[in-house]
Amino acid sequence: xxxxxxxxxxxxxxxxHYAVGQFNINNxxxxxxxxxxCMELRCPVILGVSEGATKYMGGWNVVVAMVKAYIKDNNVDxxxxxxxxxxRSFEVCKNAIDAGFTSVMIDKSxxxxxxxxxxxxxxxxxxxxxxxxxxxxLGKVGGKEEDVIAEEMYADKNECIKMVNETKIDALAPAxxxxxxxxxGEPKLGLNEMKEISDAVMIPLVLHGGSGIPxxxxxxxxxxxxxxxxxxxxxxxxxxxxxxxxxxxSDHIWDMRKIxxxxxxxxxxxxxxxxxxFGCINxx
Ligand SMILES: [Zn+2]
Numbered sequence: 001x002x003x004x005x006x007x008x009x010x011x012x013x014x015x016x017h018y019a020v021g022q023f024n025i026n027n028x029x030x031x032x033x034x035x036x037x038c039m040e041l042r043c044p045v046i047l048g049v050s051e052g053a054t055k056y057m058g059g060w061n062v063v064v065a066m067v068k069a070y071i072k073d074n075n076v077d078x079x080x081x082x083x084x085x086x087x088r089s090f091e092v093c094k095n096a097i098d099a100g101f102t103s104v105m106i107d108k109s110x111x112x113x114x115x116x117x118x119x120x121x122x123x124x125x126x127x128x129x130x131x132x133x134x135x136x137x138l139g140k141v142g143g144k145e146e147d148v149i150a151e152e153m154y155a156d157k158n159e160c161i162k163m164v165n166e167t168k169i170d171a172l173a174p175a176x177x178x179x180x181x182x183x184x185g186e187p188k189l190g191l192n193e194m195k196e197i198s199d200a201v202m203i204p205l206v207l208h209g210g211s212g213i214p215x216x217x218x219x220x221x222x223x224x225x226x227x228x229x230x231x232x233x234x235x236x237x238x239x240x241x242x243x244x245x246x247x248x249x250s251d252h253i254w255d256m257r258k259i260x261x262x263x264x265x266x267x268x269x270x271x272x273x274x275x276x277x278f279g280c281i282n283x284x
Pocket of ligand 1: 141208209230
């Protein structure tokens, strides 16, 4: 299998009622931890890469070359997608696609609806010619700026239908109460709205802000049409816990492999648990 786009993996997931995890990568160790665990569990996986993480790693080509080389040298035979997370413009998507990303998310959810459709269509037209899949977003996922998730931030069903029909995107992220980062209080997803949107648009839905959502809501979201779930914050926290403990308790360790390397175990544990809940084990 190796490097693929998201189309087959998400359509199969939707058909068979499980979800594929998007786990974001920041460097070599993060990619290793996620791919090692998914290889062991025989899970398909989406490596999420933000524009910021790409800059951190040194560029679009660096990311693609690193993932490709790792797949080759380690005989990675599960389906792996390299997916651009939350691109704000066509230009950013084009850079990623030209370098070899197999999937992109164009996020114009903060722009007026017509503008969102227009830019998304431009991305889809370019991407599909190169066999690259596209995810788009409607409504507003909460985060740093919004502490309160109001229902007016929810995606509108009729806009979702229009978006899917006019742009032919491969996956849709309708904001329904999830949050990037840490939840304040118990998350409450709009699960009924999710089912209505899924029944109306038919394509696989994406759930952002998958860290910190109780397992029972995740399971219900998958039943209601979600086939891709993004997880990042929990991996960051698990990695940080381990690395901080090493830094705080061990003096005079200067071998970086012994400082940041053990953090991989935390990421692997999170990925393992999520894949169990998502139902994607042995689906590769
Ligand atoms: Zn997101």
